[in-house]
Amino acid sequence: MADVIASPAVHTGDHGHHADYLSDPQHKGIWSWMTTVDHKRLGVMYLWAVLLAFLVGGVFALLVRLELMNPGEDFMTAEQYNQAFTLHGAIMVFLFIIPSIPAALGNFVMPLMLGAKDVAFPRLNLASFWVYVAGAVMAVTSIVVGGVDTGWTFYTPYSTSTGGAVTMMTLSVFVLGFSSIFTGINFIATVHKLRAPGMGWFQLPLFVWGIYATAIIQVLATPVLGITMVLLIMERAFNIGIFDAQIGGDPVLFQHFFWFYSHPAVYIMILPGMAIISEIIPTFSRRTIFGYRLIALSSVAIALIGFLVWGHHMFTSGQSALAASIFSFLTFLVAIPSGIKIFNWIATMYKASISLNTPMLYATSFLLLFGIGGLTGIFLGALSVDIHLHDTYFVVAHFHYVMMGGTVIAFLGGLHYWWPKMFGRMYNETVARIACALVFIGFNMTFLTQFFMGSQGMPRRYYTYLDQFQPLHQFSTFGSWVLGAGLLIAAVNLMGALRGPKNAPDNPWGGTTLEWQTQSPPITHNFAGQPAIEHNPYDYRYFKVPSDAV
Amino acid sequence: MNTWLRDLFLPSAASIKAQSVDDLFMFILWLNIIFFILIAGLTILFCIQYKRRSANQKTAHIEHHTVLELTWTVLPLILCLIVFFWGFNTYMQAGVAPDGAMEIQVTAKKWIWSFGYPDGSVAIGKLWVPVNKPVRLIMHSEDVLHAFFVPGFRIKQDVLPNRYTETWFHATQVGDYVIPCTEYCGKGHSEMKAVVKVVSQQDYEKFLEEGDPDEKGLPPEKLGATLYVNLGCSTCHSIDGTKGQGPSWKGIWSAQHKMVDGKSFLVDENYIRTSILQPQQMIVEGFEGIMPSYQGQIRERQLVALIAYIKSLK
Ligand code: HEM
Ligand SMILES: [Cu+2]
Ligand SMILES: [Cu+2]
Numbered sequence: 001m002a003d004v005i006a007s008p009a010v011h012t013g014d015h016g017h018h019a020d021y022l023s024d025p026q027h028k029g030i031w032s033w034m035t036t037v038d039h040k041r042l043g044v045m046y047l048w049a050v051l052l053a054f055l056v057g058g059v060f061a062l063l064v065r066l067e068l069m070n071p072g073e074d075f076m077t078a079e080q081y082n083q084a085f086t087l088h089g090a091i092m093v094f095l096f097i098i099p100s101i102p103a104a105l106g107n108f109v110m111p112l113m114l115g116a117k118d119v120a121f122p123r124l125n126l127a128s129f130w131v132y133v134a135g136a137v138m139a140v141t142s143i144v145v146g147g148v149d150t151g152w153t154f155y156t157p158y159s160t161s162t163g164g165a166v167t168m169m170t171l172s173v174f175v176l177g178f179s180s181i182f183t184g185i186n187f188i189a190t191v192h193k194l195r196a197p198g199m200g201w202f203q204l205p206l207f208v209w210g211i212y213a214t215a216i217i218q219v220l221a222t223p224v225l226g227i228t229m230v231l232l233i234m235e236r237a238f239n240i241g242i243f244d245a246q247i248g249g250d251p252v253l254f255q256h257f258f259w260f261y262s263h264p265a266v267y268i269m270i271l272p273g274m275a276i277i278s279e280i281i282p283t284f285s286r287r288t289i290f291g292y293r294l295i296a297l298s299s300v301a302i303a304l305i306g307f308l309v310w311g312h313h314m315f316t317s318g319q320s321a322l323a324a325s326i327f328s329f330l331t332f333l334v335a336i337p338s339g340i341k342i343f344n345w346i347a348t349m350y351k352a353s354i355s356l357n358t359p360m361l362y363a364t365s366f367l368l369l370f371g372i373g374g375l376t377g378i379f380l381g382a383l384s385v386d387i388h389l390h391d392t393y394f395v396v397a398h399f400h401y402v403m404m405g406g407t408v409i410a411f412l413g414g415l416h417y418w419w420p421k422m423f424g425r426m427y428n429e430t431v432a433r434i435a436c437a438l439v440f441i442g443f444n445m446t447f448l449t450q451f452f453m454g455s456q457g458m459p460r461r462y463y464t465y466l467d468q469f470q471p472l473h474q475f476s477t478f479g480s481w482v483l484g485a486g487l488l489i490a491a492v493n494l495m496g497a498l499r500g501p502k503n504a505p506d507n508p509w510g511g512t513t514l515e516w517q518t519q520s521p522p523i524t525h526n527f528a529g530q531p532a533i534e535h536n537p538y539d540y541r542y543f544k545v546p547s548d549a550v
Numbered sequence: 551m552n553t554w555l556r557d558l559f560l561p562s563a564a565s566i567k568a569q570s571v572d573d574l575f576m577f578i579l580w581l582n583i584i585f586f587i588l589i590a591g592l593t594i595l596f597c598i599q600y601k602r603r604s605a606n607q608k609t610a611h612i613e614h615h616t617v618l619e620l621t622w623t624v625l626p627l628i629l630c631l632i633v634f635f636w637g638f639n640t641y642m643q644a645g646v647a648p649d650g651a652m653e654i655q656v657t658a659k660k661w662i663w664s665f666g667y668p669d670g671s672v673a674i675g676k677l678w679v680p681v682n683k684p685v686r687l688i689m690h691s692e693d694v695l696h697a698f699f700v701p702g703f704r705i706k707q708d709v710l711p712n713r714y715t716e717t718w719f720h721a722t723q724v725g726d727y728v729i730p731c732t733e734y735c736g737k738g739h740s741e742m743k744a745v746v747k748v749v750s751q752q753d754y755e756k757f758l759e760e761g762d763p764d765e766k767g768l769p770p771e772k773l774g775a776t777l778y779v780n781l782g783c784s785t786c787h788s789i790d791g792t793k794g795q796g797p798s799w800k801g802i803w804s805a806q807h808k809m810v811d812g813k814s815f816l817v818d819e820n821y822i823r824t825s826i827l828q829p830q831q832m833i834v835e836g837f838e839g840i841m842p843s844y845q846g847q848i849r850e851r852q853l854v855a856l857i858a859y860i861k862s863l864k
Contacts, residue, residue, distance in 0.1 A: 078737045151734050157711065158694040158736060245712035251695060252710065286602070287609040291619055316697060317708045318715040321645055325638050332630040336623060342589060343622040349596035351610035356597060364593055371589040375582040378630070382578060382637030384571050384644060388704040391697060391732040455559040455575075457701025459732040462740035466728070541611050549605075 018528070020424065020521040027524065037122035040522060042129050043108030044422065049132065050104055051491075053095035058484065060088035065446070065480040068473045071464050081463035082149040083164075089152035090169065094176050095136055097407055098265065101272035102218075103128070103183050105414050106211045108422055110187065112515035112522060113205045115196025115531040120189035128182035131175060138172035141165070151461060153262075156243035156254040160235050167233050174229040177222045180268075184218030187211055196514065198533035205513040205537045206295055210275020213299035217264045217271075217306065225261035228254070252317050259310035267306045269403055271299055273370075273410030274341055277363050280413055281345050282538040283511045284360035285352030286545070289538045291344040298337035305334040315386050324383060331381040338374050342367060357509070357550065358432040362413030365440045369405025373398060376451065391461075394454025400447045412439070412490060419494060420504030424521040427497040429550075435493060438486030445479025510545035513537050555579060564723040564748070565703035570640045572704070578633060644705075647718035651684035658689065658696035658709045659842050661738030662782035663729060669758055672847045675780045676762065677729070677746045679721060680754035686718040692842075697733035700746055708733055721748040737795055741785045761849070774859020777852055786841065789863050796841060797834050803861045808835045822857050 019025060021040045033041060064084050067076045076084060111119055119125050142148055142165035150159040150166055159166055191212045195204070204212075231242050232254070241247040243254045282289045289295065311319060311327030345367060354360065376398045380386050389395060420426055449472040454460075458469050465473065507516040518527050535542055556576060563569055654677065655666035664674045679685050689698060691709045698717065699706040702725075707717040721727075731742035749757070757763065765773050778784055786796035807821075808814050810833045815821050824831055826848065829841035 078740060082734075082737070082739075149736070155695060155734065158734065161694065162736065245710070250712060285600075285609065286607070288611055288613060290612060291614045294614070294619060316706050318710060318713070321642060324641070328638060329634055332634045335630060336627055339626045340619070340623055344619075346589065346592045346596065347612075347615075347618070349593070349600060350612070352596070352600045353602040353607035353609050354597055354600050355602040364597060367593050368586075368590050371586060372582075375585055378581065378633055379575065379578050381630075382574060382633050383641035384567075384637050384704075385575050385578065386637075387641070387706050388571055388575075388701070390706055391699075452559060456561055457699070457728070457730070459699065459730045461734045462730075464740045539611075540609060545605070 018519065018523045020519065021524045022423070022521055024524045035126070037118070037126050038524065039107050039111050039119045039122065039125060040422075040526075042125050043104055043106075045129060046099060046107060046132070047104040047422075049129075049136065050096050050100045053091055053136065054100075057088055057091035057096055058487065060084050060091065062480055062484055064088055065477045067463055068465070069477045070474075071467055071470060073464070076463065078463050079149065082151075082461070083143075083147040085461060086148050086151050087143060090148070090173075091139070092403075093152055093265075093269075094173055095139060097269050097403060098176075098180060099132060099183070100411050101276065101407070101414065102187070102211055102214055102268075103132070103179075105276070105411070105418060106187065106207075106214075106272065107183075109418055109515055110208055110211055111190060111194065112421075112518065112526055113208055113513050114190065114194050115199065115514045115527065115533070116190065116194035117525050117527075119186050120193055121186050124182050124186050128179045128186070131182065132179035135172045135176035135179060138168055138175060142168035142172060153258060154229075154232060154254075155258075156232070156235070156249070156251045157245055159232060160244045167236055170229045170232050174226050174233075177226040177229075180218050181222050184215040184222070187215040188219065191215075196531050196533055202293065202296070203533055203536055204296070206278035206289065206292070207275045207513075209296040210271045210278065210299050213303040214268055214271045214275075216300075217268050217303050221261045221264040221268075221307070224257065225265075228257040228261065231257070252314070252319075255314050255317060256310070259313045260307075263310040263313065264303075264306045266402070267302055269407050270370075271302065273366070273407035274299065274338075276410040276414040276417070277345060277366050278341075279511070279513065280359045280363040280417055281348050283417075283509050284357060284363070285349050285354050286510060286540050287348060287352040287538070288536075288540060289344070290347035290350070291340075292536070292538075295341055295344050298340055301337045302334060305330065305337075309334055312381060312386070315383060316390050328381055328383045328386075332378075335374065335377060335381065342371060342374070355550075358427075358429060358436055359413045359417035359509070361433060361436045362409050362416065365436065366406060366409045366413065369401055369409060369440075369443065373401030373405050376401065389455060391459055392454035393450040393458045393460055396460050397447045397450035397454060400450075405443060405447075409439070409443075412436075415494065417509070418515075419497070420508045421515055421520050421522070423498055424502035424504045425497040425500050426504050426508065427493050431489060431493045435486050435490035438482055438489065440486075442479050442481070442483030442486050446476050446483055447479070449473075449476045449479070505546065505548040507546050508548070508550055510543075510549040512539065512543050552576065561701045562723075563702070563704070564721055564725065564727060565700075565705070566720040566722060567640075567644045568702070568704045570643070574633070574636050574640060577636070581629060581633070647686035647716070648684050651686040651718055652679070653686050653688060654679075656687045656689040656698060656709070657692060658698070658731070658742075659692040660694070660735060660840065661731070661742035661785050662842060663698075663731075663742070663744035664847050665744075667758065671758070673762070674844075674847055675744045675782055677744060678754060678757045678762075679746060679748055680751045681721050681724050681748050683751075684718055684720045686716060688714055688716050690714050694735050695733045696731050696735050696742065698729060699732040700727050700729050702727040703746075706732060721746070724748050724750060738785045742782075761851075765852070768855075770855040770858035771862050773852070773855035774857070774862075777856055778859060781844070781848070781852075781856075783856075796837060799860050799863050801864055803863070809833055810835050810837075819857055822860055823853060826853065826856065 067074050067081055146165035148164050148166055148169045234240050235243050241249045243249040309330045312331045315324050453469050453472045504520045506520050657664045665677045666672050689709045691711045696709045703719045705717050705719050707715050727746040729744040786794050788794050788798040791798045791800040802817050805817050827845045830839050833839045
């Protein structure tokens with residue numbers, strides 16, 4: 001029996017190759033790309049956009065690290081440094097990591113996984129992309145016309161009183177928010193309405209669950225950010241007196257508004273990463289996922305409880321002891337579902353048949369790095385300890401372990417996993433593994449050191465520091481070069497593959513979900529017929545791994 | 551092993567609070583280490599043990615296991631609750647200063663800390679306190695947010711412009727402890743530092759009577775040089791001619807300086823005195839009026855010393 005998961009109608013391979021979405025003769029030329037409503041093409045365009053943002057944010061990161069090579073001024077003044085870390089943070093968060101997995105990979109893969117032809121609202125999808133581009137252009141403009149030095153958190157009253165292009169930057173964040181909301185609405189509708197016949201909620205691939213939970217947060221939380229940004233702009237323009245103490249406002253109110261969005265936003269960043277890991281591990285273990293329901297539901301639990309913990313960013317802000325203890329308590333509660341997921345992923349590798357191809361190497365890196373990120377969060381949730389660690393490099397290290405060690409590593413894993421499907425080409429496996437190893441080593445060199453510095457008392461957002469921190473800062477800077485080299489090699493390897501022949505099999509890894517049932521790259525309408533679901537995802541008992549899988 | 555790890559992560563504990571915070575820190579650190587070994591160990595073990603040997607290798611079909619799943623839900627939950635209550639407890643205990651604590655008014659402004667003592671005197675950049683005595687700090691900011699952090703004491707508190715916040719400590723060890731600002735506040739944030747000088751009771755009383763012993767007996771020029779750093783002038787003014795946030799002091803004595811309003815002044819005693827006490831009166835061309843006023847925070851002797859120092863910078 002062939003793959004029972006999909007109906008025989010899907011077997012395009014037997015009937016020779018159809019024109020794929022990249023080379024479809026009916027959709028040619030640059031205009032057809034710019035106005036496309038095909039979720040695959042939009043996913044690819046989003047991918048180039050977020051990778052560009054990652055490059056720019058990464059260059060700023062390397063500059064920031066370079067300045068920290070020695071205490072005192074190396075090559076940036078305090079003001080330039082402040083702008084550099086602000087742009088690094090703002091670009092990484094708003095332009096790269098939030099849209100990265102959902103809008104690029106999610107857009108491409110999710111409808112395929114559902115057996116759908118497209119997302120529920122293809123035009124909204126196109127709008128989302130161009131709104132994103134508009135927001136990105138505004139962000140770049142604000143850099144050019146005056147720079148921003150507020151930090152990505154825009155804390156008042158500093159942000160209402162400093163010069164530069166803060167208004168333009170906040171406006172850009174406002175606009176980018178709409179792009180994120182559009183994507184969220186679209187994905188929620190898609191999951192509800194466009195599942196293939198026979199695909200119940202508990203037959204959804206876990207990637208879809210993760211993206212679905214993310215979409216809920218995007219839709220519920222982002223409007224709060226938008227309103228906060230508008231209030232900030234009004235404060236700057238008309239001196240209304242909401243946040244600025246000089247005119248009767250309350251600066252801490254801003255922090256409440258900001259984190260009410262930005263803590264859930266942390267889950268907008270990490271849930272999609274977890275979603276990718278939940279695909280890669282069963283595929284490369286050739287084993288059913290352990291605890292499917294717990295993983296699926298814990299995503300939703302994280303999404304909901306995540307709305308109630310924003311105050312853990314404000315333990316030193318002068319909030320009441322009662323508020324602080326409630327936030328601390330809820331913070332520990334929301335940690336549990338993440339822990340559960342880690343153990344479920346590891347249990348999935350028990351009695352499995354594991355191949356350590358590049359995506360799986362990234363997934364195992366994720367387990368270790370995200371593990372450290374999550375565990376160090378326990379320090380920060382504990383009230384008296386956080387008082388000491390807040391706003392030091394310990395926090396910088398912690399969130400990089402979560403965002404870079406978690407989300408970015410998962411994103412890289414996902415790229416290597418779906419690259420053959422997206423572009424129909426295999427990359428060089430050896431080079432990809434070397435790059436992965438460099439990223440892993442460089443990442444730990446860069447950020448592990450920062451835990452020690454932070455708890456020793458090195459504050460964040462400093463362009464200079466006490467001499468005692470120099471060895472660790474230098475080591476961290478060297479690490480950032482190794483990390484940069486690893487990322488560069490990975491990029492060259494992936495891009496280089498695009499110039500080769502279309503040599504990828506339809507299902508190179510032996511994946512069970514529907515995207516592997518269509519050809520690589522998929523045809524414009526995804527499937528030749530309507531695929532049907534007969535078994536749960538990841539059920540390798542009935543799944544016959546194709547002979548051309550690696 | 552425990553003390554080695556503690557020294558690796560934490561500066562030496564110099565207050566009563568520090569001890570209890572460190573104990574919890576170490577407990578969490580050990581939890582972290584154990585769980586990391588568990589996660590990393592199992593991941594690596596399984597990768598080796600269950601490495602794919604043949605393309606058609608059979609795998610187990612285990613969908614879930616209730617007991618196991620309960621274990622790794624409930625056990626972490628219990629551990630997290632322990633950490634929560636422990637952290638909550640030490641936080642509450644450390645929350646309120648004991649009665650009879652000495653009170654100090656802390657004022658933060660871009661980018662200097664100043665401290666108002668019970669006797670009404672004010673010191674910039676140095677917080678003199680007696681050892682083994684609780685000290686309560688009542689803090690406010692004159693501009694944006696700042697945060698008061700003493701790593702050695704494990705205390706941190708944001709300083710706000712629209713209300714008073716407070717924190718307290720009880721130093722147990724004589725010595726100097728840095729106070730780095732930990733809430734981002736602009737250009738001078740990285741250099742917005744002060745020092746807690748923890749001294750014996752006698753030394754503290756001597757300080758109250760006679761002023762800063764570090765400044766005593768120094769000739770004015772030398773004293774000016776220390777004040778240049780201690781009062782935070784060095785954050786904005788260089789002495790080697792490079793332009794900072796304020797004009798460099800090198801060679802300004804008896805020069806003619808143009809102001810933004812077009813007037814021009816000779817740099818002499820009076821000019822410097824006014825520049826320090828009422829900086830907004832004359833703003834040098836090419837700069838912004840960001841220099842804080844030192845009115846009421848600087849003694850006559852210190853003013854004279856600063857003038858002598860600037861005079862000496864040829
Ligand atoms: C996806 C990857 C990354 C994300 C999402 C990210 C995000 C951030 C954010 C949000 C901040 C805080 C900025 C602020 O305080 O306003 C930050 C700070 C920082 N990042 Fe990254 N980052 C990433 C990668 C990197 C890399 C690769 C490096 C090093 C090579 C790096 C080095 C730094 C440093 C040194 C700071 C501290 C700046 C300061 O507080 O003075 N980051 N990053
Ligand atoms: Cu948070
Ligand atoms: Cu500051």
